[in-house]
Amino acid sequence: AQSVTQLDSHVSVSEGTPVLLRCNYSSSYSPSLFWYVQHPNKGLQLLLKYTSAATLVKGINGFEAEFKKSETSFHLTKPSAHMSDAAEYFCVVSGVNNNDMRFGAGTRLTVKP
Amino acid sequence: DTAVSQTPKYLVTQMGNDKSIKCEQNLGHDTMYWYKQDSKKFLKIMFSYNNKELIINETVPNRFSPKSPDKAHLNLHINSLELGDSAVYFCASSQGGTANSPLHFGNGTRLTVT
Numbered sequence: 001a002q003s004v005t006q007l008d009s010h011v012s013v014s015e016g017t018p019v020l021l022r023c024n025y026s027s028s029y030s031p032s033l034f035w036y037v038q039h040p041n042k043g044l045q046l047l048l049k050y051t052s053a054a055t056l057v058k059g060i061n062g063f064e065a066e067f068k069k070s071e072t073s074f075h076l077t078k079p080s081a082h083m084s085d086a087a088e089y090f091c092v093v094s095g096v097n098n099n100d101m102r103f104g105a106g107t108r109l110t111v112k113p
Numbered sequence: 114d115t116a117v118s119q120t121p122k123y124l125v126t127q128m129g130n131d132k133s134i135k136c137e138q139n140l141g142h143d144t145m146y147w148y149k150q151d152s153k154k155f156l157k158i159m160f161s162y163n164n165k166e167l168i169i170n171e172t173v174p175n176r177f178s179p180k181s182p183d184k185a186h187l188n189l190h191i192n193s194l195e196l197g198d199s200a201v202y203f204c205a206s207s208q209g210g211t212a213n214s215p216l217h218f219g220n221g222t223r224l225t226v227t
Binding site for chain 1: 117144146153154155156157158161168203205207210211212213214215216217218219220221
């Protein structure tokens, strides 16, 4: 079985400062891991995915995430926040197939001017 | 050139009514899904469907039923609506249902049951 925990329900940063959104996972399988972003009144958009290739994954809009098996973590980072990054972010783990996909509770990112 | 489109965007209705939400994808994907997002933003899969198999989350009441006229469409029918059905419903699709197939989501349908 899979599970995912997003360690912060809300993160607030100033524009131009680094972003760190934390995610820990649990999986009985070699997991596939994803980060999705949801802007207000929109659907979820894929930021990046990890599927057992390189442990440092680069995504869209300058985001990246590092898979650390020893820590069972898949934290999302960005060197410099932009106002348009303000949104809800979801960490997702998938097991055998997409029916086993589990979403984290989400982290709301606020970016202050 | 919308990839996954849902209609309507908003749906307000009374308890006991029957309603449908439509979903279409133009990505050529073979697997489609319905997700429910509650007021706390928690996402839960309701159904997944490809041309061979419908998989139903066992916690979904049988008042909810997916209907797929063809590979590009997966509509959601809800009978005898209840207050607790109020949520945002998302349609999604993927190419294959394997674990590393990312989902492409529609913009959601906000259902309010009064």
